[in-house]
Amino acid sequence: MPGKLFIISGPSGVGKGTIIENLLQGSDRLYFSISATTRGKRDYETDGKEYYFVSKADFQDRIKSGRMLEWAEYQGEYYGTPAGPVEEKLEAGFDVILDIETRGMAQVREKRPDAVAMFIYPPAFSMVEQRLTGRGTETAEKIKGRLEKGRSECRKAGDYDYIIINDNLDTAVAEVKAVMTAEKCRTAQRLHILKEDKSL
Amino acid sequence: MPGKLFIISGPSGVGKGTIIENLLQGSDRLYFSISATTRGKRDYETDGKEYYFVSKADFQDRIKSGRMLEWAEYQGEYYGTPAGPVEEKLEAGFDVILDIETRGMAQVREKRPDAVAMFIYPPAFSMVEQRLTGRGTETAEKIKGRLEKGRSECRKAGDYDYIIINDNLDTAVAEVKAVMTAEKCRTAQRLHILKEDKSL
Numbered sequence: 001m002p003g004k005l006f007i008i009s010g011p012s013g014v015g016k017g018t019i020i021e022n023l024l025q026g027s028d029r030l031y032f033s034i035s036a037t038t039r040g041k042r043d044y045e046t047d048g049k050e051y052y053f054v055s056k057a058d059f060q061d062r063i064k065s066g067r068m069l070e071w072a073e074y075q076g077e078y079y080g081t082p083a084g085p086v087e088e089k090l091e092a093g094f095d096v097i098l099d100i101e102t103r104g105m106a107q108v109r110e111k112r113p114d115a116v117a118m119f120i121y122p123p124a125f126s127m128v129e130q131r132l133t134g135r136g137t138e139t140a141e142k143i144k145g146r147l148e149k150g151r152s153e154c155r156k157a158g159d160y161d162y163i164i165i166n167d168n169l170d171t172a173v174a175e176v177k178a179v180m181t182a183e184k185c186r187t188a189q190r191l192h193i194l195k196e197d198k199s200l
Numbered sequence: 201m202p203g204k205l206f207i208i209s210g211p212s213g214v215g216k217g218t219i220i221e222n223l224l225q226g227s228d229r230l231y232f233s234i235s236a237t238t239r240g241k242r243d244y245e246t247d248g249k250e251y252y253f254v255s256k257a258d259f260q261d262r263i264k265s266g267r268m269l270e271w272a273e274y275q276g277e278y279y280g281t282p283a284g285p286v287e288e289k290l291e292a293g294f295d296v297i298l299d300i301e302t303r304g305m306a307q308v309r310e311k312r313p314d315a316v317a318m319f320i321y322p323p324a325f326s327m328v329e330q331r332l333t334g335r336g337t338e339t340a341e342k343i344k345g346r347l348e349k350g351r352s353e354c355r356k357a358g359d360y361d362y363i364i365i366n367d368n369l370d371t372a373v374a375e376v377k378a379v380m381t382a383e384k385c386r387t388a389q390r391l392h393i394l395k396e397d398k399s400l
Contacts, residue, residue: 154400157391158394162385163391175382178379178382181382185375185378187319187362187363199324
Protein backbone atom coordinates (compact mmCIF):
# COMPACT_ATOMS: atom_id res chain seq x y z
CA MET A 1 0.00 0.00 0.00
CA PRO A 2 1.53 3.38 -1.00
CA GLY A 3 1.88 6.10 1.64
CA LYS A 4 -0.27 9.23 2.00
CA LEU A 5 0.74 12.77 1.09
CA PHE A 6 0.13 15.42 3.78
CA ILE A 7 0.41 19.16 3.25
CA ILE A 8 1.06 21.39 6.25
CA SER A 9 0.73 25.16 5.91
CA GLY A 10 0.50 28.04 8.33
CA PRO A 11 1.83 31.56 8.86
CA SER A 12 5.45 32.15 9.76
CA GLY A 13 5.75 32.13 13.57
CA VAL A 14 2.86 29.70 14.20
CA GLY A 15 5.12 26.83 15.32
CA LYS A 16 4.86 24.57 12.26
CA GLY A 17 8.51 23.56 12.45
CA THR A 18 8.23 22.34 16.05
CA ILE A 19 5.08 20.37 15.26
CA ILE A 20 6.75 18.69 12.27
CA GLU A 21 9.88 17.86 14.34
CA ASN A 22 7.63 16.16 16.89
CA LEU A 23 5.89 14.14 14.17
CA LEU A 24 9.19 12.99 12.66
CA GLN A 25 10.57 11.93 16.04
CA GLY A 26 7.51 9.77 16.63
CA SER A 27 7.61 7.80 13.37
CA ASP A 28 10.10 6.02 11.13
CA ARG A 29 7.61 5.70 8.26
CA LEU A 30 7.34 9.44 7.69
CA TYR A 31 9.39 11.46 5.23
CA PHE A 32 9.75 15.23 5.33
CA SER A 33 10.12 16.68 1.85
CA ILE A 34 13.07 19.02 1.26
CA SER A 35 12.49 21.95 -1.08
CA ALA A 36 14.71 23.04 -3.92
CA THR A 37 15.79 26.67 -4.38
CA THR A 38 17.93 28.78 -6.68
CA ARG A 39 18.91 31.25 -3.96
CA GLY A 40 22.48 31.10 -2.69
CA LYS A 41 23.41 28.67 0.07
CA ARG A 42 24.17 30.37 3.37
CA ASP A 43 27.24 29.40 5.41
CA TYR A 44 25.30 27.45 8.04
CA GLU A 45 23.26 25.51 5.46
CA THR A 46 23.98 22.08 3.95
CA ASP A 47 22.83 21.03 0.48
CA GLY A 48 20.05 18.43 0.88
CA LYS A 49 19.27 19.44 4.47
CA GLU A 50 17.61 22.89 4.50
CA TYR A 51 17.24 22.89 0.71
CA TYR A 52 18.51 21.30 -2.46
CA PHE A 53 20.50 24.18 -3.96
CA VAL A 54 20.17 24.15 -7.73
CA SER A 55 20.92 26.51 -10.64
CA LYS A 56 18.27 28.58 -12.37
CA ALA A 57 18.68 26.63 -15.59
CA ASP A 58 18.22 23.36 -13.71
CA PHE A 59 15.12 24.64 -11.88
CA GLN A 60 13.52 25.96 -15.07
CA ASP A 61 14.22 22.65 -16.75
CA ARG A 62 12.52 20.80 -13.87
CA ILE A 63 9.46 23.06 -14.24
CA LYS A 64 9.24 22.48 -17.98
CA SER A 65 9.53 18.71 -17.69
CA GLY A 66 6.89 18.56 -14.94
CA ARG A 67 9.33 17.47 -12.25
CA MET A 68 8.21 20.11 -9.71
CA LEU A 69 5.18 19.27 -7.59
CA GLU A 70 4.76 22.98 -6.83
CA TRP A 71 6.91 26.06 -7.22
CA ALA A 72 6.93 29.85 -6.89
CA GLU A 73 9.21 32.73 -7.70
CA TYR A 74 10.02 35.07 -4.82
CA GLN A 75 12.27 38.13 -5.11
CA GLY A 76 13.81 36.75 -8.30
CA GLU A 77 14.58 33.28 -6.92
CA TYR A 78 12.74 29.97 -7.40
CA TYR A 79 11.51 27.80 -4.55
CA GLY A 80 9.62 24.51 -4.88
CA THR A 81 9.10 20.81 -4.19
CA PRO A 82 10.88 18.30 -6.45
CA ALA A 83 8.38 15.56 -7.37
CA GLY A 84 10.90 12.69 -7.60
CA PRO A 85 11.81 12.08 -3.93
CA VAL A 86 8.16 12.55 -2.86
CA GLU A 87 6.89 9.96 -5.33
CA GLU A 88 9.66 7.49 -4.48
CA LYS A 89 8.90 7.65 -0.76
CA LEU A 90 5.13 7.35 -1.30
CA GLU A 91 5.68 4.32 -3.52
CA ALA A 92 7.85 2.76 -0.80
CA GLY A 93 4.93 3.11 1.65
CA PHE A 94 6.18 6.17 3.54
CA ASP A 95 3.81 8.98 4.43
CA VAL A 96 5.20 12.28 3.18
CA ILE A 97 4.88 15.75 4.72
CA LEU A 98 5.19 18.92 2.66
CA ASP A 99 5.66 22.19 4.56
CA ILE A 100 4.49 24.62 1.86
CA GLU A 101 2.53 27.83 1.38
CA THR A 102 -1.12 28.13 0.43
CA ARG A 103 -0.26 28.83 -3.21
CA GLY A 104 1.83 25.67 -3.36
CA MET A 105 -1.00 23.70 -1.76
CA ALA A 106 -3.32 24.61 -4.64
CA GLN A 107 -0.71 23.39 -7.15
CA VAL A 108 -0.14 20.09 -5.34
CA ARG A 109 -3.88 19.47 -5.12
CA GLU A 110 -4.22 19.76 -8.89
CA LYS A 111 -1.62 17.05 -9.40
CA ARG A 112 -2.47 14.92 -6.38
CA PRO A 113 -6.15 15.34 -5.42
CA ASP A 114 -5.61 12.62 -2.78
CA ALA A 115 -3.24 14.87 -0.79
CA VAL A 116 -4.59 15.81 2.65
CA ALA A 117 -4.11 19.46 3.64
CA MET A 118 -3.85 20.79 7.19
CA PHE A 119 -3.58 24.44 8.14
CA ILE A 120 -1.86 25.30 11.44
CA TYR A 121 -3.67 28.29 12.86
CA PRO A 122 -2.62 30.44 15.83
CA PRO A 123 -5.05 30.78 18.79
CA ALA A 124 -5.40 34.35 17.49
CA PHE A 125 -3.48 36.06 14.71
CA SER A 126 -2.27 38.66 17.23
CA MET A 127 -0.05 35.94 18.79
CA VAL A 128 1.85 35.52 15.53
CA GLU A 129 2.32 39.29 15.54
CA GLN A 130 3.78 39.16 19.06
CA ARG A 131 6.10 36.26 18.24
CA LEU A 132 7.46 37.78 15.05
CA THR A 133 7.97 41.18 16.68
CA GLY A 134 9.47 39.59 19.80
CA ARG A 135 12.23 37.76 17.91
CA GLY A 136 14.02 41.12 17.53
CA THR A 137 16.23 39.80 14.74
CA GLU A 138 14.57 41.52 11.82
CA THR A 139 13.93 45.05 10.63
CA ALA A 140 10.48 46.57 11.15
CA GLU A 141 9.93 46.48 7.40
CA LYS A 142 10.73 42.78 7.14
CA ILE A 143 8.39 42.03 10.06
CA LYS A 144 5.66 44.05 8.38
CA GLY A 145 6.11 42.04 5.18
CA ARG A 146 5.96 38.74 7.06
CA LEU A 147 2.82 39.81 8.90
CA GLU A 148 1.06 40.82 5.73
CA LYS A 149 1.98 37.50 4.20
CA GLY A 150 0.90 35.60 7.32
CA ARG A 151 -2.40 37.40 7.35
CA SER A 152 -3.12 36.56 3.72
CA GLU A 153 -2.06 32.94 4.34
CA CYS A 154 -4.45 32.66 7.32
CA ARG A 155 -7.33 33.96 5.20
CA LYS A 156 -6.93 30.87 3.01
CA ALA A 157 -7.24 28.39 5.89
CA GLY A 158 -10.80 27.68 4.70
CA ASP A 159 -9.44 25.94 1.59
CA TYR A 160 -7.80 23.23 3.71
CA ASP A 161 -9.26 19.87 4.81
CA TYR A 162 -8.38 20.40 8.45
CA ILE A 163 -7.54 23.33 10.72
CA ILE A 164 -5.29 22.67 13.71
CA ILE A 165 -5.19 25.40 16.35
CA ASN A 166 -1.73 25.59 17.89
CA ASP A 167 -2.56 26.96 21.33
CA ASN A 168 -0.95 23.96 23.00
CA LEU A 169 1.87 22.06 21.32
CA ASP A 170 0.96 18.60 22.67
CA THR A 171 -2.68 19.00 21.62
CA ALA A 172 -1.70 20.29 18.18
CA VAL A 173 0.74 17.40 17.61
CA ALA A 174 -1.90 14.90 18.81
CA GLU A 175 -4.46 16.39 16.44
CA VAL A 176 -2.14 16.25 13.44
CA LYS A 177 -1.32 12.63 14.32
CA ALA A 178 -5.06 11.85 14.65
CA VAL A 179 -5.68 13.28 11.17
CA MET A 180 -2.86 11.16 9.75
CA THR A 181 -4.17 8.00 11.45
CA ALA A 182 -7.78 8.70 10.45
CA GLU A 183 -6.88 9.35 6.82
CA LYS A 184 -5.23 5.92 6.68
CA CYS A 185 -8.53 4.39 7.91
CA ARG A 186 -10.51 5.97 5.06
CA THR A 187 -12.55 3.44 3.15
CA ALA A 188 -10.67 4.05 -0.12
CA GLN A 189 -7.44 3.10 1.71
CA ARG A 190 -8.87 -0.12 3.06
CA LEU A 191 -11.25 -1.51 0.47
CA HIS A 192 -8.51 -3.87 -0.72
CA ILE A 193 -8.96 -5.83 2.55
CA LEU A 194 -12.54 -6.68 1.61
CA LYS A 195 -11.44 -7.67 -1.85
CA GLU A 196 -8.72 -9.93 -0.47
CA ASP A 197 -10.97 -11.56 2.17
CA LYS A 198 -11.71 -14.93 0.61
CA SER A 199 -13.86 -15.99 3.58
CA LEU A 200 -16.37 -13.18 2.83
CA MET B 201 -20.38 24.27 19.15
CA PRO B 202 -22.74 21.27 18.74
CA GLY B 203 -21.32 17.74 18.99
CA LYS B 204 -20.70 15.31 16.13
CA LEU B 205 -22.76 12.25 15.27
CA PHE B 206 -20.82 8.99 14.77
CA ILE B 207 -22.28 5.78 13.37
CA ILE B 208 -20.59 2.49 14.20
CA SER B 209 -21.59 -0.67 12.34
CA GLY B 210 -20.11 -4.13 11.97
CA PRO B 211 -21.14 -7.78 11.95
CA SER B 212 -22.28 -9.50 15.13
CA GLY B 213 -19.20 -10.99 16.82
CA VAL B 214 -16.69 -8.41 15.55
CA GLY B 215 -16.19 -6.79 18.98
CA LYS B 216 -18.12 -3.54 18.46
CA GLY B 217 -19.50 -3.58 21.99
CA THR B 218 -16.05 -3.78 23.60
CA ILE B 219 -14.72 -0.98 21.39
CA ILE B 220 -17.66 1.27 22.32
CA GLU B 221 -17.24 0.49 26.04
CA ASN B 222 -13.60 1.55 25.78
CA LEU B 223 -14.59 4.80 24.06
CA LEU B 224 -17.20 5.63 26.69
CA GLN B 225 -14.78 4.96 29.56
CA GLY B 226 -12.28 7.40 28.06
CA SER B 227 -14.63 10.37 27.64
CA ASP B 228 -17.32 12.23 29.58
CA ARG B 229 -18.42 14.21 26.50
CA LEU B 230 -19.64 11.16 24.63
CA TYR B 231 -23.19 9.80 24.63
CA PHE B 232 -24.16 6.32 23.53
CA SER B 233 -27.62 6.26 21.97
CA ILE B 234 -30.09 3.70 23.34
CA SER B 235 -32.45 2.09 20.84
CA ALA B 236 -36.19 1.69 21.22
CA THR B 237 -37.95 -1.62 20.56
CA THR B 238 -41.43 -3.14 20.67
CA ARG B 239 -40.18 -6.62 21.60
CA GLY B 240 -40.84 -7.77 25.15
CA LYS B 241 -38.38 -6.88 27.93
CA ARG B 242 -36.38 -9.86 29.18
CA ASP B 243 -35.95 -10.45 32.90
CA TYR B 244 -32.32 -9.30 33.04
CA GLU B 245 -33.04 -6.10 31.06
CA THR B 246 -33.85 -2.62 32.39
CA ASP B 247 -35.97 -0.11 30.49
CA GLY B 248 -33.68 2.72 29.30
CA LYS B 249 -30.52 0.64 29.64
CA GLU B 250 -30.47 -2.07 26.94
CA TYR B 251 -33.48 -0.54 25.16
CA TYR B 252 -36.40 1.79 25.62
CA PHE B 253 -39.29 -0.67 25.64
CA VAL B 254 -42.32 0.87 23.93
CA SER B 255 -45.66 -0.30 22.55
CA LYS B 256 -46.31 -0.87 18.86
CA ALA B 257 -48.79 2.00 18.74
CA ASP B 258 -46.21 4.31 20.32
CA PHE B 259 -43.46 3.19 17.91
CA GLN B 260 -45.70 3.61 14.84
CA ASP B 261 -46.68 7.05 16.07
CA ARG B 262 -42.99 7.99 16.44
CA ILE B 263 -42.32 6.84 12.86
CA LYS B 264 -45.25 8.84 11.48
CA SER B 265 -44.27 12.03 13.28
CA GLY B 266 -40.62 11.74 12.16
CA ARG B 267 -39.30 11.10 15.65
CA MET B 268 -37.22 8.05 14.65
CA LEU B 269 -33.76 8.71 13.22
CA GLU B 270 -33.79 5.19 11.74
CA TRP B 271 -35.87 2.07 12.24
CA ALA B 272 -36.49 -1.44 10.93
CA GLU B 273 -38.95 -4.26 11.42
CA TYR B 274 -37.47 -7.64 12.31
CA GLN B 275 -39.52 -10.80 12.94
CA GLY B 276 -42.62 -8.70 13.54
CA GLU B 277 -41.03 -6.30 16.04
CA TYR B 278 -39.78 -2.73 15.56
CA TYR B 279 -36.26 -1.57 16.45
CA GLY B 280 -34.86 1.93 16.00
CA THR B 281 -33.16 5.11 17.22
CA PRO B 282 -35.35 7.80 18.83
CA ALA B 283 -34.28 11.18 17.43
CA GLY B 284 -35.01 13.23 20.56
CA PRO B 285 -32.22 12.18 22.95
CA VAL B 286 -29.66 12.21 20.12
CA GLU B 287 -30.52 15.78 19.09
CA GLU B 288 -30.58 17.01 22.69
CA LYS B 289 -27.12 15.61 23.41
CA LEU B 290 -25.67 16.98 20.14
CA GLU B 291 -27.10 20.41 20.92
CA ALA B 292 -25.51 20.25 24.38
CA GLY B 293 -22.11 19.70 22.74
CA PHE B 294 -21.82 15.95 23.31
CA ASP B 295 -20.57 13.64 20.60
CA VAL B 296 -23.07 10.84 20.01
CA ILE B 297 -22.42 7.22 19.00
CA LEU B 298 -25.04 5.10 17.26
CA ASP B 299 -24.44 1.34 17.11
CA ILE B 300 -26.70 0.47 14.17
CA GLU B 301 -26.90 -1.75 11.11
CA THR B 302 -26.01 -0.80 7.55
CA ARG B 303 -29.66 -0.23 6.64
CA GLY B 304 -30.06 2.17 9.56
CA MET B 305 -26.88 3.97 8.52
CA ALA B 306 -28.38 4.81 5.14
CA GLN B 307 -31.49 6.25 6.86
CA VAL B 308 -29.47 8.37 9.29
CA ARG B 309 -27.31 9.72 6.46
CA GLU B 310 -30.39 10.97 4.63
CA LYS B 311 -31.46 12.99 7.66
CA ARG B 312 -28.01 13.93 8.91
CA PRO B 313 -25.51 14.05 6.02
CA ASP B 314 -22.92 15.34 8.51
CA ALA B 315 -22.90 12.02 10.41
CA VAL B 316 -19.57 10.19 10.21
CA ALA B 317 -19.83 6.44 9.59
CA MET B 318 -17.27 3.82 10.65
CA PHE B 319 -17.46 0.13 9.84
CA ILE B 320 -15.71 -2.30 12.20
CA TYR B 321 -14.33 -5.11 10.09
CA PRO B 322 -12.82 -8.40 11.28
CA PRO B 323 -9.23 -9.27 10.23
CA ALA B 324 -11.00 -11.89 8.06
CA PHE B 325 -14.66 -12.81 7.98
CA SER B 326 -13.74 -16.38 8.97
CA MET B 327 -12.87 -15.04 12.47
CA VAL B 328 -16.45 -13.87 13.00
CA GLU B 329 -17.53 -17.37 11.96
CA GLN B 330 -15.24 -18.93 14.57
CA ARG B 331 -16.38 -16.56 17.31
CA LEU B 332 -20.08 -17.03 16.69
CA THR B 333 -19.75 -20.81 16.45
CA GLY B 334 -17.47 -20.94 19.52
CA ARG B 335 -19.99 -19.22 21.80
CA GLY B 336 -21.94 -22.46 21.93
CA THR B 337 -25.08 -20.75 23.21
CA GLU B 338 -27.12 -20.77 20.03
CA THR B 339 -28.62 -23.33 17.68
CA ALA B 340 -26.87 -24.10 14.39
CA GLU B 341 -29.75 -22.48 12.54
CA LYS B 342 -29.49 -19.22 14.51
CA ILE B 343 -25.73 -19.13 13.95
CA LYS B 344 -26.28 -19.67 10.23
CA GLY B 345 -28.73 -16.75 10.16
CA ARG B 346 -26.30 -14.48 12.00
CA LEU B 347 -23.48 -15.41 9.65
CA GLU B 348 -25.56 -14.69 6.58
CA LYS B 349 -26.51 -11.34 8.03
CA GLY B 350 -22.91 -10.59 9.04
CA ARG B 351 -21.70 -11.44 5.58
CA SER B 352 -24.24 -9.14 3.91
CA GLU B 353 -23.37 -6.37 6.43
CA CYS B 354 -19.64 -6.71 5.64
CA ARG B 355 -20.32 -6.39 1.92
CA LYS B 356 -21.64 -2.88 2.59
CA ALA B 357 -18.49 -1.69 4.37
CA GLY B 358 -17.59 0.23 1.20
CA ASP B 359 -20.48 2.67 1.84
CA TYR B 360 -18.84 3.89 5.05
CA ASP B 361 -16.43 6.81 5.54
CA TYR B 362 -13.92 4.74 7.46
CA ILE B 363 -13.10 1.06 7.90
CA ILE B 364 -11.52 -0.03 11.18
CA ILE B 365 -9.97 -3.50 11.24
CA ASN B 366 -10.39 -5.07 14.66
CA ASP B 367 -7.42 -7.42 14.75
CA ASN B 368 -6.10 -5.75 17.90
CA LEU B 369 -8.47 -4.06 20.37
CA ASP B 370 -6.07 -1.27 21.42
CA THR B 371 -5.28 -0.38 17.82
CA ALA B 372 -8.95 -0.45 16.84
CA VAL B 373 -9.94 1.79 19.78
CA ALA B 374 -7.06 4.18 18.97
CA GLU B 375 -8.17 4.35 15.34
CA VAL B 376 -11.79 5.08 16.21
CA LYS B 377 -10.59 7.79 18.62
CA ALA B 378 -8.32 9.22 15.90
CA VAL B 379 -11.27 9.43 13.51
CA MET B 380 -13.35 11.22 16.16
CA THR B 381 -10.54 13.69 16.91
CA ALA B 382 -9.80 14.28 13.23
CA GLU B 383 -13.44 14.89 12.36
CA LYS B 384 -13.54 17.62 15.00
CA CYS B 385 -10.56 19.30 13.29
CA ARG B 386 -12.36 19.43 9.94
CA THR B 387 -12.36 22.90 8.45
CA ALA B 388 -16.17 23.17 8.56
CA GLN B 389 -16.00 22.57 12.33
CA ARG B 390 -13.41 25.26 12.88
CA LEU B 391 -14.09 28.05 10.42
CA HIS B 392 -15.87 29.97 13.20
CA ILE B 393 -12.46 30.58 14.80
CA LEU B 394 -11.30 32.52 11.76
CA LYS B 395 -14.51 34.48 11.73
CA GLU B 396 -14.15 35.35 15.40
CA ASP B 397 -10.46 36.30 15.16
CA LYS B 398 -10.61 40.11 15.21
CA SER B 399 -6.82 40.38 14.92
CA LEU B 400 -6.91 38.75 11.46
